[in-house]
Amino acid sequence: MVDYLLKPIQINELIEATRKAITKSMEQRENTVETLLHNFKNRFERIERIAYPTFDGHAFADVDDIIRLEANGSYTNMYLKNKEKHVISKPLKEFDQLLFGQNFYRIHYSHLINLSHIIKYVRGNGGVVHMSDGSVVDVAARRKDEFLKALHLV
Numbered sequence: 001m002v003d004y005l006l007k008p009i010q011i012n013e014l015i016e017a018t019r020k021a022i023t024k025s026m027e028q029r030e031n032t033v034e035t036l037l038h039n040f041k042n043r044f045e046r047i048e049r050i051a052y053p054t055f056d057g058h059a060f061a062d063v064d065d066i067i068r069l070e071a072n073g074s075y076t077n078m079y080l081k082n083k084e085k086h087v088i089s090k091p092l093k094e095f096d097q098l099l100f101g102q103n104f105y106r107i108h109y110s111h112l113i114n115l116s117h118i119i120k121y122v123r124g125n126g127g128v129v130h131m132s133d134g135s136v137v138d139v140a141a142r143r144k145d146e147f148l149k150a151l152h153l154v
Helices: 011-042 092-098 141-150
Strands: 049-054 057-062 066-072 075-080 085-088 104-108 111-114 118-122 128-131 136-138
Touching: 049 085, 066 092, 075 092, 092 111, 104 136, 104 141, 111 136
Parallel strands: none
Antiparallel strands: 049 057, 066 075, 066 111, 075 085, 104 111, 118 128, 128 136
């Protein structure tokens, strides 16, 4: 809420409330544009580490050590090279946005994988990928063509 008016409306109060609304709208628009420009710029910068919330603070993981991320309701399971599994209180969508352009690919509604950790791709309706930790993950049929392009197989 920006402001309010009481009846009977006074013209000078209406003008002042309108001025405040316009000013606030312009500030919000400027903040939105700045955020979009910042996010766009950062999409092309290499992210080395990510932070994720824990019970008592935050932990950090090297992006190269992440093998895959799996949706678990409103949580995400993160699987690392050292065989650790972390349950994170963020949805997979947030990691998909964060890791966009970072050699990760959303091969399925519930899986985001690190392309550097693929050992093998097996053809099929969508196919499956074998990851460096021994996991086997389905590729959604509707994402198959774009995924194969990302791997430079088409």
